[in-house]
Amino acid sequence: METMRQRFTRVTTEALDTDPRLAVVLADIGDEAFDLAGARLRHPHRLINVGIREQLMISVAGGLAQEGMRPVVHSYAPFLVERPFEQIKLDLGHQDVGALLVSTGASYDASAEGRTHQAPGDVALLATLPGFSIHVPGHPDEVEELLRREFVRDGRAYVRLTGETNAESRPVEEVTVVRAGRPGDPLILAVGPTLDPVLAATADLSATVAYLSTVVPFPAGKVGALASGSAVAIVEPYLAGTSAAALADALRDEPRRLLTLGVPPIELRRYGTPEEHRRAYGLDAAGIRRSLDAFAA
Amino acid sequence: MSSTVSPSSVQRGYDALPGLLELLRSDAKHDPSAASTLDVHWVLYDRILDVTPETAGDPGRDRLLLSKGHGPASFYAVLAAKGFVPVETLASFGRFDSPLGHHPDGALITGVEIASGSLGHGLPIAVGRALGLRALGRDKPRVFCVLGDGELAEGSNHEAIALAGRLGLDRLVAVIVNNASATYGWPAGIDTRFAGEGWSTATALASDHDALERAITAGEPGKPHAVVALVEE
Numbered sequence: 001m002e003t004m005r006q007r008f009t010r011v012t013t014e015a016l017d018t019d020p021r022l023a024v025v026l027a028d029i030g031d032e033a034f035d036l037a038g039a040r041l042r043h044p045h046r047l048i049n050v051g052i053r054e055q056l057m058i059s060v061a062g063g064l065a066q067e068g069m070r071p072v073v074h075s076y077a078p079f080l081v082e083r084p085f086e087q088i089k090l091d092l093g094h095q096d097v098g099a100l101l102v103s104t105g106a107s108y109d110a111s112a113e114g115r116t117h118q119a120p121g122d123v124a125l126l127a128t129l130p131g132f133s134i135h136v137p138g139h140p141d142e143v144e145e146l147l148r149r150e151f152v153r154d155g156r157a158y159v160r161l162t163g164e165t166n167a168e169s170r171p172v173e174e175v176t177v178v179r180a181g182r183p184g185d186p187l188i189l190a191v192g193p194t195l196d197p198v199l200a201a202t203a204d205l206s207a208t209v210a211y212l213s214t215v216v217p218f219p220a221g222k223v224g225a226l227a228s229g230s231a232v233a234i235v236e237p238y239l240a241g242t243s244a245a246a247l248a249d250a251l252r253d254e255p256r257r258l259l260t261l262g263v264p265p266i267e268l269r270r271y272g273t274p275e276e277h278r279r280a281y282g283l284d285a286a287g288i289r290r291s292l293d294a295f296a297a
Numbered sequence: 298m299s300s301t302v303s304p305s306s307v308q309r310g311y312d313a314l315p316g317l318l319e320l321l322r323s324d325a326k327h328d329p330s331a332a333s334t335l336d337v338h339w340v341l342y343d344r345i346l347d348v349t350p351e352t353a354g355d356p357g358r359d360r361l362l363l364s365k366g367h368g369p370a371s372f373y374a375v376l377a378a379k380g381f382v383p384v385e386t387l388a389s390f391g392r393f394d395s396p397l398g399h400h401p402d403g404a405l406i407t408g409v410e411i412a413s414g415s416l417g418h419g420l421p422i423a424v425g426r427a428l429g430l431r432a433l434g435r436d437k438p439r440v441f442c443v444l445g446d447g448e449l450a451e452g453s454n455h456e457a458i459a460l461a462g463r464l465g466l467d468r469l470v471a472v473i474v475n476n477a478s479a480t481y482g483w484p485a486g487i488d489t490r491f492a493g494e495g496w497s498t499a500t501a502l503a504s505d506h507d508a509l510e511r512a513i514t515a516g517e518p519g520k521p522h523a524v525v526a527l528v529e530e
Contacts, residue, residue, distance in 0.1 A: 023432060045432040053456035056421045063425020066410070067433060068356075086415065087453075091422055094412050096404050 004161040005033075005104050007140040008147065012072055012102075013037040015151050016046055022151060023048060023064050025073045027057040030104075058084040061099040062091035070100070070151065076110070077103035077119035077160070085125060093129050098155045101126075102147070106162035106193075107238050107263045108277035111270075120263035124242040126158050127216050133157040134216035136192035136237065141169035142213055163274060164193035164237065170211045174219040175226065181208035186231040188292070189223065191215055191243070194235040197278075200285035201292065215243050220250035227251055233259035233295065235288060240264050259295045261288060304350025304407050309378040311339055317374035320387035321397075334474050335371035336503040337443060337526050341472070342379050344510045346441065350380045353408035357437055360426055362410050364419020364444040365474065366400040373397055381408040417451025420444055420471060424457045427466040427521075441470045446487060447478040455490075461521040462495030469521040470513060471496075474503065476528040491523035500525040 002010070009030070016022050016039055023046040024034060031049045034040065039047040048064075050056045054075065061071035073080065080103045081088070092099050103122065110117035126132050133155060137143045143161060150157045170176050178195065179202075181187075186207045190198035195211050202209055210226055212219060215236070223232075232251060236242055240262030247258060263281050270280065278284045282291060309317070314335060341361060348358040363372055373390070376382040382397070389395035396405035400414030413419055423442040430438055444454070461469055473487055483490070488498040499512035503526040516522030 023429075045428075048428055048432075050456070050460050053460065055453040056424065056456035056460060059418060059421030059453070059457070060425035060428060063422040063427075064429040064432070065425075066422070067426055067429030069429050069432065087418070087421075090412070090415055091418055094402075095422070 002140050003163065004137065004140050004143045004165065007143050008074070008102055008159075008161060009033045009037050011144050011147050013039045015148070016043045019070070019151060021069045022046065023069050023071050025050065025057050025061045025064070025071050027054050027075055027079065028052050029075045029079065054079045055084045055087050058087035058099075059091045062087070062095050062097055065092070065097035065099055066095065070098070070154070072100045072102060072151070074102045074104070076105040076117055077122045078105070078117060081122040081125055081158075082119055088126070089129055092156055093131060098153070098157070100147075100150045100157050100159065102159045102161060104161045106160055106164070108281075109163045109274055111272055111274045111277045114271065115267065115269075120239045123158075123160065123215065123236075123238045127242065129156075131156050132216055133214065135159045135172070135214050137161070137172070137213045138166040138192040138195050138211070139169035140165065142172050145172050146213070160192070160238075162193055162237065164278075166193060166196045170195070170213070172213050174212065174214070175222040176211045177208060177226065178211050179207075179209040181206050184229040186229050186233065186296070187223075187227045189232070189234040189247075191234065191236045194237050194283065197283065197285045197288055198235050201288040205292070215246075218243060218246035218250060220246065223247065223250045224253065227256065230255070231257045231259070231295070233261065233292065235283070236260070236262040237283065238263055257295070259291065261291055304353070305380045305383040307384070308380050311343070313378055314339065314371075314374050317377050317384065317387060318370055320384070321370040321373060321390045334365065334368070334443065335374070336506065336509065336528075337472055337474055338372050338375040340506050340509045340513070341441060341443070342375050344506070345513055348408065350408060353381070356435065359438055360410050360423075360440045362413075362419045362423045362426070362440065362442045363401060364413055364416070364423075364442055365448055366413030366419075367416070367445075369397075369399070369401045372401065376406070376408065382406060416448040417453040420454050421457040423469060423471070424461050424466065427461070427469040428464070430468055431466070436468075439468050439470060441472060443472045443474065445478065446473060446475040446483065447480070449473065449483070449487065449490075450479055450481075458491055458496070459494050462491070465495070465519045466521045467516065467519050470516065471521070471523045472513065473523065473525050474528055475525050487525050488523060496521045496523045498523045498525070500527065502526075503528050
């Protein structure tokens, strides 16, 4: 099966053929894949590789957008979001222009590369900036749908690609109930690739499991309507608590207990596989179940 | 959003600038850097740029990106002299509902291409502008960027200088106002940093308007052009 990143490269290269205002901006990472897909041959002035210069990568996107183009900027999450963060804030946001930022690597896909290549804080950082839409797809089909929507928009958007993929794609509209519980049951919200481990962790529990892939803007109305009980949990594949404030705000009508699971803010200092990192952070099915049981106790 | 300003049709000459600056006098904190760019802005708007208040939204206009947004009084004075900003707006400088802040915001002023203030952002954006014009097949417009010798310390500028030179962005002109304000100086020269990356370069005294005009228009085909404008304190 195509990975999210392969789908991104293919769909974006196809879109370059049909949308003359689209441009891809890279800082070496990803350039070879776009080159092999034929993007450079067909669109030499709209596949822009700035070399290993991530600040410039974002500023160039800002300049392209000011000229009326739709820049798609891609790199590893830490080099796309954390290193050039002020450029994102000023050269996109404060200049009042848009861009589509597409990261790969997520929180710990680059498990063996170490902390330098991991960015569990990316969503929390971008959520501090006005006007961003933040998408965390859980399947390559969702990636394609989100990209095609964002190509033709003008705003600032972030699509977070990862190697962790759910078995099935789900609708990318707001919130989808995947397994309905009884009225008053706990609501468990699974974000992007956490859905399959959440489903495995809760197979024998009486609970409502719902899926969302867009966390900013947070679907407050839909989440509030689904929360019929007094307990709500959210499982996010990035920094724990990233959506806690938005979730609390969505549920402010009556008292509820909240549990926010995600990557804890620690320096793990381990290599190995993504599966091992997922387990170490308690985001595998067994870890999620342990946290839910402790929450219910 | 606070108030935006619309262009005025009144045009004023160089002799009017001291009076316009007087209206902005509350800018005491930023005064030295403000004065250093007055001649540069005047020469650009009076002799070089193909842009007027009426064509400020025209895709074919020349673009001026003020990267050195610190100390914008001289910029505002020249914009007022050229009709981009009504003179009566100058006295509101820095107030809550004024479009004229201590750092300019392009969203609030007609004809101002970017918001600036944090240093080292203008030239990298200008590179994006030039790449955008190239991708869109717009050959005529030029992209000018005014930055300072102190600002040149920001590493982001050097990312932009290298790429613009390698890609031969010949619609791009950087004007570096050199008032010797960089803390550790540029002992090997400012122009050499651009020339080494493939730019054409020229140097002139900012106060010699004819020489500055010649320096700005002395670019070579196939290369971005850097002008060092010397300011005597």
